[in-house]
Amino acid sequence: MSRPLLEVRNLRVEYATASGLVRAIDDVSLTLHPGEILGIAGESGSGKSTLAQAILRVLPPPAIITGGAVEFEGRDLLGLDESELRALRWSRISMVFQGAMDALNPVITVGEQILDTLRAHARMEPTVARNRALELLRMVGLPNDCLSSHAHQLSGGMRQRVGIALALALHPALVILDEPTTALDVIVEREILEGVRALQQKLGFAVLFITHDLARMLEVSDRVAIFYGGRVAEVGTADQVRRSPAHPYTQGLLRAFPSLHGDPGRLASIPGAPPTLRNPPPGCRFHPRCPVAVEACRISAPPMIEVAPSHRAACHLAASESPGDR
Numbered sequence: 001m002s003r004p005l006l007e008v009r010n011l012r013v014e015y016a017t018a019s020g021l022v023r024a025i026d027d028v029s030l031t032l033h034p035g036e037i038l039g040i041a042g043e044s045g046s047g048k049s050t051l052a053q054a055i056l057r058v059l060p061p062p063a064i065i066t067g068g069a070v071e072f073e074g075r076d077l078l079g080l081d082e083s084e085l086r087a088l089r090w091s092r093i094s095m096v097f098q099g100a101m102d103a104l105n106p107v108i109t110v111g112e113q114i115l116d117t118l119r120a121h122a123r124m125e126p127t128v129a130r131n132r133a134l135e136l137l138r139m140v141g142l143p144n145d146c147l148s149s150h151a152h153q154l155s156g157g158m159r160q161r162v163g164i165a166l167a168l169a170l171h172p173a174l175v176i177l178d179e180p181t182t183a184l185d186v187i188v189e190r191e192i193l194e195g196v197r198a199l200q201q202k203l204g205f206a207v208l209f210i211t212h213d214l215a216r217m218l219e220v221s222d223r224v225a226i227f228y229g230g231r232v233a234e235v236g237t238a239d240q241v242r243r244s245p246a247h248p249y250t251q252g253l254l255r256a257f258p259s260l261h262g263d264p265g266r267l268a269s270i271p272g273a274p275p276t277l278r279n280p281p282p283g284c285r286f287h288p289r290c291p292v293a294v295e296a297c298r299i300s301a302p303p304m305i306e307v308a309p310s311h312r313a314a315c316h317l318a319a320s321e322s323p324g325d326r
């Protein structure tokens with residue numbers, strides 16, 4: 001396998017609040033390879049956005065990175081200064097977030113915004129820049145006349161496509177999509193995600209795709225990581241996690257989401273609430289909600305157990321599959 005594009009090792013991020021420290025990311029390790037789509041799913045508050053912001057080093061105060069390492073293209077991102085980070089953002093790593101469609105500048109045209117992004121990072125002749133802007137619009141399925149439109153003249157889906165065009169403007173190696181389609185209806189969401197997938201296959205960038213929609217994530221991603229209470233509960237290929245989820249939380253999530261192709265009969269929710277990260281339960285953080293918890297789960301945190309090649313789960317009861325099970 002290729003050398004990882006992104007390697008997150010034992011990352012810790014804490015929010016220093018008036019009522020104490022909230023450890024939003026606790027000892028998280030993940031890898032992402034060039035050209036791969038890694039999906040991150042988990043309930044609200046499990047730490048998904050904090051992870052994305054920590055990778056890009058755009059964490060809002062009072063969040064601080066208190067441990068671990070983030071390596072991108074062999075460089076230690078946590079050791080870079082602000083000017084080195086500015087040079088990296090957009091050109092090597094870009095991000096589209098849920099509110100990106102509302103973040104467009106309302107007083108200048110879409111074309112001017114794309115040209116501003118191109119000019120800020122690369123010297124380009126005006127004609128070359130304009131042609132690149134038109135190419136970007138075409139890539140995300142928008143007509144040429146969007147170049148002269150203002151944000152308020154576009155639908156939410158069109159604005160989010162502009163956000164994706166901006167993210168791809170400088171040929172990044174990694175695009176972070178943080179709930180990019182959550183505010184859109186399912187048909188527009190599907191079209192946009194299929195478009196991103198097609199572009200990713202054509203242009204070869206890697207994607208970190210964050211969502212709380214497990215079914216959508218399994219459809220779009222090559223590999224997936226399931227977050228619970230600021231930790232990785234399970235990681236594997238989309239196929240492994242869909243067919244043989246090893247962590248009881250993933251099993252619950254899969255039951256809680258209807259499959260993309262219908263079957264609402266499978267819908268069931270996971271009883272209980274996600275853990276508070278200011279004072280998480282001891283042992284396995286899922287134990288208060290886990291239907292198969294044993295005594296050890298209340299006492300010690302489970303290690304990551306390899307259940308199959310490239311498939312791991314943090315559960316005391318996870319067992320390696322025999323080759324015949326694969």
Ligand code: ATP
Nearest residue numbers: 015017022024043044045046047048049050051277
């Ligand atoms: P969602 O799907 O709702 O966006 P998420 O999985 O992305 O949730 P984060 O937004 O990363 O989760 O938040 C992780 C945890 O960090 C939360 O449970 C909360 O306890 C804590 N947190 C997030 N933002 C702040 C903040 N500004 N101040 C204090 N704690 C915060």
Ligand code: SF4
Nearest residue numbers: 284287290297315316
């Ligand atoms: Fe359930 Fe125990 Fe596994 Fe946690 S370690 S998921 S509580 S069985």
